[in-house]
Amino acid sequence: SAVISQKPSRDICQRGTSLTIQCQVDSQVTMMFWYRQQPGQSLTLIATANQGSEATYESGFVIDKFPISRPNLTFSTLTVSNMSPEDSSIYLCSVEAPTGGSYNEQFFGPGTRLTVL
Amino acid sequence: KQEVTQIPAALSVPEGENLVLNCSFTDSAIYNLQWFRQDPGKGLTSLLLIQSSQREQTSGRLNASLDKSSGRSTLYIAASQPGDSATYLCAVTTSGTYKYIFGTGTRLKVLA
Numbered sequence: 491s492a493v494i495s496q497k498p499s500r501d502i503c504q505r506g507t508s509l510t511i512q513c514q515v516d517s518q519v520t521m522m523f524w525y526r527q528q529p530g531q532s533l534t535l536i537a538t539a540n541q542g543s544e545a546t547y548e549s550g551f552v553i554d555k556f557p558i559s560r561p562n563l564t565f566s567t568l569t570v571s572n573m574s575p576e577d578s579s580i581y582l583c584s585v586e587a588p589t590g591g592s593y594n595e596q597f598f599g600p601g602t603r604l605t606v607l
Numbered sequence: 608k609q610e611v612t613q614i615p616a617a618l619s620v621p622e623g624e625n626l627v628l629n630c631s632f633t634d635s636a637i638y639n640l641q642w643f644r645q646d647p648g649k650g651l652t653s654l655l656l657i658q659s660s661q662r663e664q665t666s667g668r669l670n671a672s673l674d675k676s677s678g679r680s681t682l683y684i685a686a687s688q689p690g691d692s693a694t695y696l697c698a699v700t701t702s703g704t705y706k707y708i709f710g711t712g713t714r715l716k717v718l719a
Contacts, residue, residue: 496650521705532696533651533709582650586705589656596641596698596707598651 492517492587494599502605503573510569511602513583518563520586524556527580527601536581539566573606580604609634609701611710619716620687628682628713630697635675638700641707642671642682645694654695655682687717 493516503509513522524536536556537545545558559567570577583599610633620626630640639658643651655664655671657680663672670683680697694714698707 523707532711533698533707535706538705580648584651584707595653595656597653598643600650601648603648 491589491595492519492585492597494583494585494597496581496583496599496602498602499600500603500605502607504607505574507573508569508571509573509604510567511581511583511604513566513568513599515564515585515587517587520563522560522566523584523586523596524558524566524568525582525584527582529578533582536568570604573604575606578604578606609637609699609708611697611699611708613695613697613710613713615713616711617714617716619718621718622687622689624687624717625683625685626687626715628684628695628715630680630682630710632678632680632699632708634701635678636701637675638704640671640673640680640697640699642669642680643696643698645696645712647694651696684715687715689717689719692716 495514497512522539525533527533535548536551537547539545539558539560541560541563557569580601580603582601584596586594589595612631614629641656642654645651657664657673668685673680694712696712697710
């Protein structure tokens with residue numbers, strides 16, 4: 491399994507500013523994922539972050555708006571740039587990790603609740 | 608393109624009832640299906656994972672089944688309790704990818 495922590499847990503930000511969210515895992519993992527959950531909605535994958543390479547973004551998400559760093563196998567950051575009220579969401583970090591069986595499961599951090607005024 | 612739907616969107620039941628949550632997906636070529644629980648304003652807790660070769664998984668009062676050919680999974684909760692109140696999400700990965708596609712969720716409320 492994997493235990494994931496995120497900072498900050500929540501923040502209220504002004505329009506036009508940027509916020510960097512940190513994700514720390516208690517074990518080394520190859521892939522880390524960033525999701526967005528808009529109010530009342532399900533989760534949407536923003537990008538996949540592999541250590542040592544550029545993040546891979548899903549359709550509708552771009553690097554200029556959501557730059558991602560992955561400096562090592564236990565840490566990643568997601569920045570939400572030039573924020574607008576539409577960016578108000580919960581942002582979740584997740585990883586794939588072995589469960590002790592023959593397969594991997596996806597584990598999630600507690601999320602960062604962002605409100606943009 | 609894989610789409611995942613959950614029915615019902617919301618459910619309210621009295622304590623002690625057995626209940627079934629449904630998840631359907633459009634592309635049967637899945638690698639695995641995972642059920643999660645999400646409490647309000649919180650992250651996701653993994654409940655059960657079913658690999659494509661499996662038909663069901665059980666953990667305590669929870670039982671998840673998978674029918675790939677019909678594109679369906681069910682989560683059965685026995686003897687429901689107020690502490691089971693949460694949003695339940697199913698998610699699938701399609702063979703050959705690592706991406707999870709999430710369903711729309713079922714908001715469950717168990718009344719004491």
